[in-house]
Amino acid sequence: MFFIGIFGIExxxxxxxxxxxxxxxxCKSTVKGHLIKSYDFFHFFFIPIFKWNEKYYLVCENCNEVYGIKKEKGKAIERGENINITYWDLYDLDQKQYGSNVYGKTVCRNCKxxxxxxxxFCPYCGTKID
Incomplete structure (x- = not known):
């Protein structure tokens, strides 16, 4: 069909x-962290129309451990605001629960x-959720 490839979700x-x-x-050290934004979007003719499910992560440059940060802080850094990220702003994605009402979601240990x-079972990678 002709419409395949004209629009989609990625x-x-x-x-x-x-x-x-x-x-x-x-790694018990003070290092640089790479701020990563992950999101889903709908596109039409490869032009993004709208985004959803935005998440921000910090990846340790030394050991590649992945930490989540609040969406508000991630957006502020993306806008160029001078925001400090402290130990208390990071949450460990290897835990099943974030341990907070704000982040009270279950996290897949494999795909995070x-x-x-x-x-x-995780709908993204199929790993058993314990």
């Missing part, structure tokens, strides 16, 4: 910036996507 990740002085809990707590 996921994308892009690096926003590099942030100095991130305290990595895994948020999933509904009722799932027994």
């Amino acid at each position: 996921s994308k990740e892009k690096e926003i910036t590099i942030i100095d002085n991130i305290n990595c809990n895994r 996507n948020e999933v509904d707590g009722n799932f027994k």
Whole structure:
């Protein structure tokens, strides 16, 4: 059919910036972190029309540990505001629960996507949710 490829839904990740002085809990050092934005978008003729499911992550340059940060802080950094990221702003995506009412979502240990707590297997990668 002719309409295939004209529109669609895709996921994308892009690096926003590099942030100095991130305290990595895994490698126990102060390192640079790469701020990554991940989102889903609808496109028409390869032109993005709208985005949703925006998430921001920091990746430790030393050990590649991935930490999530609040969407508000990620957006502020993306706009160029001078925002400090502290140890308390980072949440560990390896945990099943973020441990907060703000982030009270279940996270897949394999692909690190948020999933509904009722799932027994991750809908993104198929890993069993424990």
